[in-house]
Amino acid sequence: MERETMCIQAGYSPKNGESRMIPIIQSTTFKYDTSEDMGKLFDLEASGYFYTRLQNPTNDMVAAKLAALEGGTAGMLTSSGQAANFFSVFNIATCGDHIVSASTIYGGTFNLFNVTMRKMGIEFTFVDPDCSDEELEKAFRPNTKAVFGETIANPALVVFDIERFAKAAHAHGVPLIVDNTFATPINCRPIEWGADIVTHSTTKYLDGHDATVGGAIIDGGKFDWMAHADKFPGLTTPDASYHGITYAEKFGLGGAFITKCTAQLMRDFGSIQAPMNAFLLNLGIESLAVRVPRHCENAQKVAEYLSGHDKVAWVTYPGLPGDKYYERAKKYMPNGTCGVISFGLKGGRSAAEAFMKKLKVAMIATHVADAHTCILHPANSTHRQLTDEELIAGGVGPDLIRLSVGIENVNDIIADIEQALA
Numbered sequence: 434m435e436r437e438t439m440c441i442q443a444g445y446s447p448k449n450g451e452s453r454m455i456p457i458i459q460s461t462t463f464k465y466d467t468s469e470d471m472g473k474l475f476d477l478e479a480s481g482y483f484y485t486r487l488q489n490p491t492n493d494m495v496a497a498k499l500a501a502l503e504g505g506t507a508g509m510l511t512s513s514g515q516a517a518n519f520f521s522v523f524n525i526a527t528c529g530d531h532i533v534s535a536s537t538i539y540g541g542t543f544n545l546f547n548v549t550m551r552k553m554g555i556e557f558t559f560v561d562p563d564c565s566d567e568e569l570e571k572a573f574r575p576n577t578k579a580v581f582g583e584t585i586a587n588p589a590l591v592v593f594d595i596e597r598f599a600k601a602a603h604a605h606g607v608p609l610i611v612d613n614t615f616a617t618p619i620n621c622r623p624i625e626w627g628a629d630i631v632t633h634s635t636t637k638y639l640d641g642h643d644a645t646v647g648g649a650i651i652d653g654g655k656f657d658w659m660a661h662a663d664k665f666p667g668l669t670t671p672d673a674s675y676h677g678i679t680y681a682e683k684f685g686l687g688g689a690f691i692t693k694c695t696a697q698l699m700r701d702f703g704s705i706q707a708p709m710n711a712f713l714l715n716l717g718i719e720s721l722a723v724r725v726p727r728h729c730e731n732a733q734k735v736a737e738y739l740s741g742h743d744k745v746a747w748v749t750y751p752g753l754p755g756d757k758y759y760e761r762a763k764k765y766m767p768n769g770t771c772g773v774i775s776f777g778l779k780g781g782r783s784a785a786e787a788f789m790k791k792l793k794v795a796m797i798a799t800h801v802a803d804a805h806t807c808i809l810h811p812a813n814s815t816h817r818q819l820t821d822e823e824l825i826a827g828g829v830g831p832d833l834i835r836l837s838v839g840i841e842n843v844n845d846i847i848a849d850i851e852q853a854l855a
């Protein structure tokens with residue numbers, strides 16, 4: 434199947450007389466004929482559902498669709514993108530371990546890593562995604578367990594050199610985790626470029642309609658945990674909480690990561706997406722392949738308009754020829770990048786605030802990447818907790834305006850910007 438078809442059909446094929454739309458299994462529990470049947474589920478000897486804190490069939494249908502879209506072997510939904518990124522790292526790293534991460538990542542992920550996960554005893558080294566090979570090499574330690582980056586960084590719009598970071602990670606025997614929220618599998622499939630684990634905030638383009646918060650984790654199924662068994666004891670040695678099964682042996686390359694993540698982390702943290710939300714997410718994904726190109730087309734026109742305006746100091750959009758990441762974006766995302774643009778006005782921070790007050794079509798919202806055009810001043814919102822040095826290291830200056838171009842008529846969006854600038 435091509436991606437357009439997967440958006441509609443992957444993950445669920447109704448049998449004779451069954452509902453054409455994925456069913457919402459709004460049930461906390463599942464019934465079994467015997468305790469022995471149930472016991473097999475608890476031992477991971479049989480696959481099946483017993484309690485929605487761990488797994489739910491509606492969620493799994495949508496996760497299977499996303500796994501197909503990303504070219505992965507298994508997937509799971511989480512209650513948010515934050516939960517997805519936390520699980521993706523915590524599934525393989527624990528107290529005393531270390532992670533190499535791109536410094537240009539979403540502010541929420543940066544806090545998760547730099548504050549909360551540090552408290553759990555995991556160390557992080559943040560590297561400039563355009564650092565030299567020597568600097569990247571220096572970032573690794575014997576206890577490094579993964580490398581992390583975003584396909585297109587939110588909101589710095591840095592295009593991540595996936596192949597390069599995958600090679601570096603693999604040379605050190607660890608997987609590359611890529612947050613593919615902004616590109617979506619329509620524009621980029623990180624697994625094809627060497628990424629091992631892909632994460633999403635499904636809250637953004639995948640849902641696409643401001644309706645549901647959610648996340649997803651997809652395993653590419655290629656990373657050989659057993660070949661680096663000493664680094665990943667959680668996957669390669671017996672789990673006492675499941676009568677001593679070894680995930681990498683029992684579930685193989687394609688299934689070990691997601692099975693462990695479900696059986697341990699979802700069991701213990703319970704960050705499950707509600708089945709109703711998974712249903713809404715699926716509705717969004719059905720039109721993803723139509724919406725994403727329209728977002729890119731509109732954003733391209735808005736970026737070109739802004740870069741020709743005399744009140745605009747700078748514009749960052751990887752689709753603009755001359756953008757620092759134009760060539761890299763052409764390599765990884767030949768059909769377009771995303772609908773998000775960053776720019777600054779000549780008047781700096783105060784001009785940004787004045788301009789945003791005058792907008793009528795573009796709404797001020799702590800959100801990006803959905804059908805509605807929205808706008809945000811990160812230094813006053815998502816990145817408020819960061820120091821000026823951290824803001825600059827993260828590629829988010831105090832004057833930066835993040836504009837998420839929706840799928841309205843682009844003439845209305847440009848006219849709105851024009852009157853507000855005037």
Ligand SMILES: *Cc1c(COP(=O)(O)O)cnc(C)c1O
Binds near residue numbers: 539615633634646647
């Ligand atoms: C929004 C976002 C997140 C966090 O996702 P939530 O669904 O808000 O928890 C993570 N990564 C990226 C790139 C994001 O844009």
